[in-house]
Amino acid sequence: MFVNNPYRPEPAVIKDIIQETTNIRTFRIVLNDEEKMRNFSFKPGQVAQLSVFGVGESTFVINSPPTRKDYLQFSVMAVGEVTQALHKLDVGDEVGVRAPLGNGFDVEALKGYNIVFVGGGIGMAPLRTLLLYMLDNRQDYGDIIVIYGARSPEDLCYRYEFDKWRDGGINLVLTVDAEAPGWKENVGFVPTILAEVEPSAHNRMAITCGPPIMIKFVLAGLKEIGFENHQILTTLEKRMKCGIGICGRCNIGTKYVCIDGPVFSYEELSKMLPEL
Amino acid sequence: MRGKTFIAHDELPEVLERLSKAMDVWIPTAINDEKYEIQFLPYQSDRLPVLDRQSTMPPKKVIFPQVETLLHFSRKKDENNPFKSHIKLEDEEEVSPVLVFGARPCDVRGFLVFDEVYLNGPYKDPYYAKRRKKTLFATLVCETSDNACFCSAVGSGPADQTGSDLWIIPVDGGYVIEALTERGENLMPEMGKDATEAQVAEARDVQEKVAGLRVGEADLTQNSDAFEDRFSDNEYWRDMAFKCISCGICTYVCPTCYCFNITDEAKDLDGERIRSWDSCMFNHFTREASGHNPRPSKLERYRNRIGHKFSYFPKKYKGMIACCGCGRCIRRCPVALDIRNVVLSLKKNKENVDVCK
Numbered sequence: 001m002f003v004n005n006p007y008r009p010e011p012a013v014i015k016d017i018i019q020e021t022t023n024i025r026t027f028r029i030v031l032n033d034e035e036k037m038r039n040f041s042f043k044p045g046q047v048a049q050l051s052v053f054g055v056g057e058s059t060f061v062i063n064s065p066p067t068r069k070d071y072l073q074f075s076v077m078a079v080g081e082v083t084q085a086l087h088k089l090d091v092g093d094e095v096g097v098r099a100p101l102g103n104g105f106d107v108e109a110l111k112g113y114n115i116v117f118v119g120g121g122i123g124m125a126p127l128r129t130l131l132l133y134m135l136d137n138r139q140d141y142g143d144i145i146v147i148y149g150a151r152s153p154e155d156l157c158y159r160y161e162f163d164k165w166r167d168g169g170i171n172l173v174l175t176v177d178a179e180a181p182g183w184k185e186n187v188g189f190v191p192t193i194l195a196e197v198e199p200s201a202h203n204r205m206a207i208t209c210g211p212p213i214m215i216k217f218v219l220a221g222l223k224e225i226g227f228e229n230h231q232i233l234t235t236l237e238k239r240m241k242c243g244i245g246i247c248g249r250c251n252i253g254t255k256y257v258c259i260d261g262p263v264f265s266y267e268e269l270s271k272m273l274p275e276l
Numbered sequence: 277m278r279g280k281t282f283i284a285h286d287e288l289p290e291v292l293e294r295l296s297k298a299m300d301v302w303i304p305t306a307i308n309d310e311k312y313e314i315q316f317l318p319y320q321s322d323r324l325p326v327l328d329r330q331s332t333m334p335p336k337k338v339i340f341p342q343v344e345t346l347l348h349f350s351r352k353k354d355e356n357n358p359f360k361s362h363i364k365l366e367d368e369e370e371v372s373p374v375l376v377f378g379a380r381p382c383d384v385r386g387f388l389v390f391d392e393v394y395l396n397g398p399y400k401d402p403y404y405a406k407r408r409k410k411t412l413f414a415t416l417v418c419e420t421s422d423n424a425c426f427c428s429a430v431g432s433g434p435a436d437q438t439g440s441d442l443w444i445i446p447v448d449g450g451y452v453i454e455a456l457t458e459r460g461e462n463l464m465p466e467m468g469k470d471a472t473e474a475q476v477a478e479a480r481d482v483q484e485k486v487a488g489l490r491v492g493e494a495d496l497t498q499n500s501d502a503f504e505d506r507f508s509d510n511e512y513w514r515d516m517a518f519k520c521i522s523c524g525i526c527t528y529v530c531p532t533c534y535c536f537n538i539t540d541e542a543k544d545l546d547g548e549r550i551r552s553w554d555s556c557m558f559n560h561f562t563r564e565a566s567g568h569n570p571r572p573s574k575l576e577r578y579r580n581r582i583g584h585k586f587s588y589f590p591k592k593y594k595g596m597i598a599c600c601g602c603g604r605c606i607r608r609c610p611v612a613l614d615i616r617n618v619v620l621s622l623k624k625n626k627e628n629v630d631v632c633k
Contacts, residue, residue, distance in 0.1 A: 006399045007346050007538075007549075011363050053349045053363055053549075054542030058565075080565030094363045212568065239564045241538045244399035247554070248535030249562050251580075252570075253504075254588045259398055273507050275570050275580075 006244050009051045009096025010036060015071055017091055020157040021150075023078045024122055025087055028064075028071040029095060042066050043104030044130040045235055045263045049243045050074060050086065051096030058082035059240045061126040061262075062099060067136035072097070075125040075157060101243040102262050105130050105207070105233065107137075114142035116199040118218050120190050120210025121150050124157050126235045126262075127209055135168040145199050149175040149190040149214075153183050173197055191217035194225075201226035207233045212276070219266065230267040236276070237262065252276065278461070282475050283468035284450035292319045292377065295466050299373040302338050304331040316376065327378050327446070329420055334383045334531035334602065335376050339407040340390065343552045346403065346538065351545040361545070374411040375463070377444075380418045382427050382602035384439040386531025389600070392593045393534055403551075412459055414442035417486050424603030426492025426616055431597055435487035442467070445479040452479035494620055496586065497597055502622040503587035510575060512626075516618050517578035519611040524555035526605035526613075532585070532598045535561075556580050586619050 016028040031037040044065055049057045058080065064073035078087045089095065107130070115134065119127045127146075134141045146165065150156045153176055166172050175186035175193045186193050190210065199206075206227050208218050215234060222232055238250035238257040245259040253273035255261065264272075283291050295301050296319045303325040307313040314326050316335040347367050354360035376383075387408070394404040418427075418434035427433055437443055441460030445452045452471050455461040471479070506512055527533040537554035541547055554561060557577050563569040571577045589598035599615070606614050 004400075005367060005402050007402075008365065008367065011365065051549075053351070054540050054547050056540045057538065083565065092360055094361070096363070096365075237564065238570065239562050241536070241554075245397050246393055246399065246401055246534075246536075247538070248556065248584075249554075251584070251588065253583070254591050273504065273583075275576065 006098070007242070009049070009057075009098050012072075012095055012097045014089055014091050014093050014095065017089075018160075020075060020159075021155050024075055024157055025078075026063075026073060026075045026157070027086065027089075027095075028073050029097065030071050031097065032094075037069075040069070040072070040099075042100035044107060044133045045102070045104035045126055046100035047102045047243070047258075047262060048072070048074065048097050048099030049101065049240070050076075050082070051098075052082055052085040052089070053094075053096060055085040056082050057096075057098070057241070058086075059101075059237075059243060059258075061129065061235070063125040063128045065129050065133035065136060067133055072099070075122060077122050098243060102258060103260065105263050107133060110134075110205055111140045112142065112203075114144070114200075114202075114204040116145040116147065116197075116204060116206045118190060118194055118206060118208040118210070118222075119146070119148045120214040121155065122157065123208075123210030123214070124148055125209075127207060128158060130207065131165070131170070135165070135170070138169065142203065143171065144169070145171045145173065145197065147173045147175070147190060147194055147197060149177070149186075149193065151177045153180050189217070190214050191221045194218060194221045198225055201228075201231060205231050205233060209235050228267075229270055230265055232266040233263060234266070234269070235262045236264060278455070278464040278470075280471040280476050280479065281453045281464060281467045281469060282447075282450055282471040283453060287450070287468060288325065289321070291466065291468055292325070293321060295319075295375060295377075295463070299375050302335060302374060302376045304335075304378050316379075319377075325378050327416055327444075330380060330418075330422075330425075330602065330604075331383075332604075333529060334386055334604065335379050336383075336386060336531050338374060338376055339387060339411055340404060340534065340553075343550055344403060346549045346551055348546070348548050349542075350547075371407055371410060374407070375414060376411060377414045379413050379415050379440075380602075381415060381432060381434060381436040381438075381440070382418070382425075382600040383531050384413050384415050385427075385432050385436065385600040386602075388439050389532040389589070389596065389598050390534050392589075392596065412441040412463065413439060414444055414453070414460070414463075415440035416444045416446070417483055418491075419446065419482070419486055421489070421491045422603070424606040425601060426494075426496070426603060427601035428490045429492030429494050429496045429616070430599050430601040431497050431595075432600060433487070434489055434491050435483060445482050447475055447478045447482065452476065454479075492601055492616070494616065496599070496601075496616065496619045497590070497595070499619055499622050500587040500591050503583050506622050507579070507583070512621075513575045513579045516582075516621070517574045519613055520557070520574050520578055521611055522557050522559070522574050522577070523610060524557040525608050525610070526581070526615075527555040527557055528553060529604040529608050531600050531602055531604075556584070582615070582618055585615075586622075 012029045018026040060074040241247040250257040301319040314331040351361040394401040441457045443454040453467040585598040
């Protein structure tokens, strides 16, 4: 038995499941070992390998913030083998967790800045952890704008907590791709709405996550507004197996997304080889 | 400290027999009568070592098995609830000491590349570490390079003793053995009788002769920047990878290729999490569940293989090339792709690039 085996998952139990959209579910889990759960510490943006034993492992961001430790939360879109197996699990079922992995957001460096989050679809998950962390440390950060879009109102995650975000002083700008019955917020793609909101780049950091095509136009839009590369952060996704910089598949040149990322600034990305 | 020893050809089986009582002794041995394929296998009385040529496969699997169990899991029914079960996990057990007898300098160098990633990174790989620390190498000075060999071109050479514990030098009638490390020294009492002065002198001559050889003409160690300059030259990479059929054999025979996959195998309530060799030459290696693939064609995959070995790795690990120059990928490639040609062409302008389509 190895004392420190980074491949060994911690058994954990599913305490709650939330159906976010037709194919996204949020799982709230607690480590079986109470002491390990109590002592578990992580940074917003760090990820976990979730195991469904007999099916395999997959990587997800811990989207609950370290300031709220009743459970660890993961939002899972059913697209592959492990994610579909996760969707078949019930409250009370056991999974394995290897975490925390990756670098996470540097919350200290972000202190004192105004923030704009730009998220699309399931890409809101890694932004949520940082957003809630900032809500819980509201005095440390300036004004916070969240621009969040999805294809339709039913495709927006975390709808049930939007009011709480707004109560916390967040300027929440929601958008969907097309008109929908009863929808009173914006209609249009995220980059279009970003241009309309036009958040000042002064003393502000932009943090974005979403589908690659959205990121591409959001990046162009942010530059247009006046954001420099070092003011833009994103969190990358790659196929991962070990999560600890050994198995060799998530590299972009010399950088491994699992240990050097998943959070990168565009300053860093612009110096890396173009292989996203 | 014992001096050099001598093992006569006909005494070698006895020596291996004795050694194998205390440890697992892996030798390069012929898989069939024709000696067509030479693999490292544990010594048995009916298995003779083949030391006059390079093995088909390197001894990589001795420390990094092609398939290994990372952990066992089993589901136990909840005593109070028939619809619930609990997971029980067990790690793999300890391993016995191992001697690899008859590896070549290139084979051992493969593990030095592994060590940087598996032992010296932010996370230590416990499965690799447990075997690595219990494995000794008795390495043969290499007199039998062929035209696919290029160990001197990647910063090593046919008499490179780095990473070895014992050194084997072929002389008239047998082998002279020399200890290189303390652990090797501890095995010297088992390594035959004391060598005669004449044998020691002959061994010194052989060692000096081989150490003076340059295997592989060009220098392939200074290509990090050339690779980066060439990275976005899709035409170059399309030409270089043109013949490649993405079979992956280059990665399987490679002593330095260390990438792996992790999968679960389960039956009923019990199963294993296993890791197995994987290949960056396969499409699925980087393909994500969404369907997005950062290396969607063989162009990007072949580029990554070259980049990893000759640019990314030396940039990360003090200039060390993640290639030991053993030449196995050249000998085994079904379409005769030659990695030396690709690396050498990095610095050439378009007109002079040698593409054998």
